[in-house]
Amino acid sequence: MPELPEVETVRRELNQMIKGQTITAIDVRYPKIVVNPIAQFKQLLIGQELVDVGRRAKYLLFHFGDDLTMISHLRMEGKYQVRDNLQDFDKHVHVIFTLSDGRYLGYRDVRKFGRMEVVPRTAELTTKGIAKLGPEPLTPAYTYETLADGLQRKKKNIKTVLLDQQVVSGLGNIYVDEVLWQAQINPEEPANNLTTAQLTALYSAINDTIQAAIAAGGTTIRSYVDAAGNQGQFQLQLRAYKQDGKPCQRCGTTIEKIKVGGRGTHFCPHCQKLN
């Protein structure tokens, strides 16, 4: 499911719903979701108060009182649910936290790709996966120079580089297709072959698209809902992703779907030509 705008939406919902709660029990029904040994995971978190939920790119950072962070990555399908009764969780809910007010926080993940791990808060940004993340859109670290310099050093196609999280973080398959359409760049263009005009357009397109998607509460294609069960609305504004067979909203040419780097890729063959 989730790219930066969806994870940010979940983060805001969790803060509204469960910030300030203390974990009183944990039921791990599918142990591989949890990176720590299960006994350690429980021992560290039970009794801890959730101070706030932060985020780095697509990672949720649950900050607990005793300088602990639970890093949670939703991968393809992970989602959090807050419920009053245990019976409200189905077979795809793999970790359940009992909260001090009697509610439950469940982690549901049909494909079981997601992972959660407790680390000292001082280590949260140097943990594997997070340590190598590039700057993310809408932050001071994300500048035109970091984007242009980063892309200059990559020979791979632009789509693969934008999905890689090292030059810029937070984009996934949906938003990469969207920003490349917006900036009129062919997804197979070598990253170090973009013109200055394309770099300028891409830099802005990334910020603008992520901002609009957050404002819309993310994109719901198949299954994404936020922690309150709400669907996103950005799918109504998509102009490339899943638009194959439809006319390009800029030029009317039929949007095509191809494979780039093994990922389904949607683009307009007329306004996104190779340089």
Add this chain to the structure above:
DNA sequence: CTGCGGGCCTGTCAGC
């Protein structure tokens, strides 16, 4: 170091 393919899992959908 980079690039590529496979793995992790389950569900859905198109095509035969």
Add this chain to the structure above:
DNA sequence: TGCTGACAGGCCCGCA
């Protein structure tokens, strides 16, 4: 209808 294979908002690992 039933089966089979491809595909799905992501990331990691091992190998060449």
